[in-house]
Amino acid sequence: MHTTTDRPIRCLIAKVGLDGHDRGAHVIARAFRDAGFEVVYSGLHRSPEEIVRAAIQEDVDVLGISILSGAHDTLVPDVIEGLREAGAFADTLVLVGGIVPPEDERRLKDLGVAEVFGPGTPTDETVAFVREHVRERV
Amino acid sequence: MSDRGMADEEAEGMTDEEADPSAVVDALLAGDERTLARVISRIENRAEGVRPVLARLSRHAGEAAVIGITGAPGAGKSTLVDGLVDAYRDRDLTVGVLAIDPSSPYSGGAVLGDRIRMHRDGDAGVFVRSMSARGRLGGLSRAAAEAVTVLDAAGFDVVLIETVGAGQNEVDVVRAADTVAVLVQPESGDDVQLLKAGVLEIADVFVVNKADLEGAGRTVARLEEMRRVRKRAGSSSGIDSGDRHDDAWTPPIVETVATTGTGVADLIDALDSHREHLLATDDLATTTRSRHAATIRALLRADLEALLETTLERQGGIDDLVRRVEAGETDPYAAVESVVAPIEDCLDDR
Numbered sequence: 001m002h003t004t005t006d007r008p009i010r011c012l013i014a015k016v017g018l019d020g021h022d023r024g025a026h027v028i029a030r031a032f033r034d035a036g037f038e039v040v041y042s043g044l045h046r047s048p049e050e051i052v053r054a055a056i057q058e059d060v061d062v063l064g065i066s067i068l069s070g071a072h073d074t075l076v077p078d079v080i081e082g083l084r085e086a087g088a089f090a091d092t093l094v095l096v097g098g099i100v101p102p103e104d105e106r107r108l109k110d111l112g113v114a115e116v117f118g119p120g121t122p123t124d125e126t127v128a129f130v131r132e133h134v135r136e137r138v
Numbered sequence: 139m140s141d142r143g144m145a146d147e148e149a150e151g152m153t154d155e156e157a158d159p160s161a162v163v164d165a166l167l168a169g170d171e172r173t174l175a176r177v178i179s180r181i182e183n184r185a186e187g188v189r190p191v192l193a194r195l196s197r198h199a200g201e202a203a204v205i206g207i208t209g210a211p212g213a214g215k216s217t218l219v220d221g222l223v224d225a226y227r228d229r230d231l232t233v234g235v236l237a238i239d240p241s242s243p244y245s246g247g248a249v250l251g252d253r254i255r256m257h258r259d260g261d262a263g264v265f266v267r268s269m270s271a272r273g274r275l276g277g278l279s280r281a282a283a284e285a286v287t288v289l290d291a292a293g294f295d296v297v298l299i300e301t302v303g304a305g306q307n308e309v310d311v312v313r314a315a316d317t318v319a320v321l322v323q324p325e326s327g328d329d330v331q332l333l334k335a336g337v338l339e340i341a342d343v344f345v346v347n348k349a350d351l352e353g354a355g356r357t358v359a360r361l362e363e364m365r366r367v368r369k370r371a372g373s374s375s376g377i378d379s380g381d382r383h384d385d386a387w388t389p390p391i392v393e394t395v396a397t398t399g400t401g402v403a404d405l406i407d408a409l410d411s412h413r414e415h416l417l418a419t420d421d422l423a424t425t426t427r428s429r430h431a432a433t434i435r436a437l438l439r440a441d442l443e444a445l446l447e448t449t450l451e452r453q454g455g456i457d458d459l460v461r462r463v464e465a466g467e468t469d470p471y472a473a474v475e476s477v478v479a480p481i482e483d484c485l486d487d488r
């Protein structure tokens with residue numbers, strides 16, 4: 001789908017919620033960089049609203065939300081709702097990384113999350129998914 | 139995000155090429171964040187069709203105080219920018235931030251560091267954008283300058299450019315700023331390198347950040363010494379006398395602790411003083427003029443290069459010329475003459 005010029009894919013890796021573990025976020029950020037993507041990292045403890053504003057201001061193609069536990073219940077839906085309200089949802093590929101129970105995964109996908117990557121997913125797989133599904137743009 | 143209509147329209151598949159420049163400009167001037175973000179992307183992507191937008195926007199620019207923050211990695215630039223944003227917001231000023239990472243790893247990808255915090259949720263008065271070199275350092279300074287113009291036109295009172303100060307390319311980036319603050323951390327070895335790279339010359343304000351650490355006093359003393367040496371060198375090299383000298387700006391040295399916000403108010407005072415100095419002395423007009431000149435030259439070069447390519451293609455392309463040189467039918471000099479001749483004819487006709 002990514003048919004445009006030499007424009008790199010821009011990504012925001014976001015940490016929402018209270019946990020201070022960002023190893024997973026850093027691993028995926030480096031993998032994306034090595035794949036030639038441009039990566040902006042949100043820093044820790046960001047609110048859904050901050051994430052939405054960052055995704056819009058940075059004009060990213062991909063928003064990867066890294067969560068440790070529990071946070072997906074409310075925070076991820078809030079982010080998606082915010083993107084929709086701003087008219088940015090259609091242009092943004094939203095991914096979730098972390099531990100998400102299967103029934104919740106289905107719910108997140110219904111909301112508009114493109115894919116959920118559990119811990120231990122090979123980074124190649126995530127990179128390939130992004131390449132294949134990133135929204136077309138000029 | 140005042141204009142949802144525009145955002146939705148674009149989301150519905152309106153391409154950037156199709157976007158009417160006036161509509162884009164109107165949305166941007168009305169404060170639509172997505173439009174602003176998109177225009178900066180188009181600058182970065184060197185998208186066709188962004189030029190008419192920039193042309194219109196450049197007429198709305200010129201009001202913002204543009205401030206460059208540079209220094210070695212880890213000196214505390216991002217932390218300080220954070221503090222400055224807060225302090226400016228307290229003063230009811232809106233702030234656009236351009237965080238530029240000129241490092242360009244071989245893969246072409248980049249991790250653009252942590253985004254600075256946006257302390258106030260939903261505060262429309264702050265816009266933060268990260269930019270990388272994309273493997274073309276030369277183009278970075280132009281893209282940065284254009285992004286500054288766009289933020290300026292969008293109405294931000296202050297535009298902060300954060301960039302690593304390490305060499306010529308970074309110095310070029312920071313030329314888009316009217317006022318440059320150079321961060322130095324207490325004697326760490328970093329400052330030596332930094333000053334070597336010629337960053338000293340571009341400093342309008344010195345900031346000794348991490349003033350809570352040992353050795354801050356020594357660093358201040360060292361900077362004072364360098365400043366003295368520079369001043370002496372400056373006054374003995376010129377033939378000019380008194381009056382220009384009275385006007386000369388002496389970069390103040392400000393100590394800050396970015397992590398606590400200590401000294402940030404002093405820094406803002408120093409930045410304000412420099413701006414007042416620029417306005418009072420015509421220096422601002424001078425830098426603005428030279429910036430316009432640089433823009434005109436850059437655009438000219440880009441356009442002429444494109445024209446040249448077209449001419450070259452029309453005459454069979456470079457490969458054909460090379461083949462003819464190889465075959466002994468012509469030589470590189472004659473080949474260039476034949477390519478350029480039609481252009482020269484056109485010029486003579488005028």
Ligand SMILES: Nc1nc2c(ncn2[C@@H]2O[C@H](COP(=O)(O)OP(=O)(O)O)[C@@H](O)[C@H]2O)c(=O)[nH]1
Pocket residue numbers: 209210211212213214215216217218347348349350351394395396397398
């Ligand atoms: N002790 C101390 N640490 C600071 C100060 N300012 C920044 N830091 C720390 O220095 C590190 C680098 O800061 P950062 O703002 O990312 O530097 P940058 O690379 O120049 O943008 C971080 O761990 C900051 O918390 C300061 O004034 N005092």
Ligand SMILES: [Mg+2]
Pocket residue numbers: 215216217251
């Ligand atoms: Mg930084």
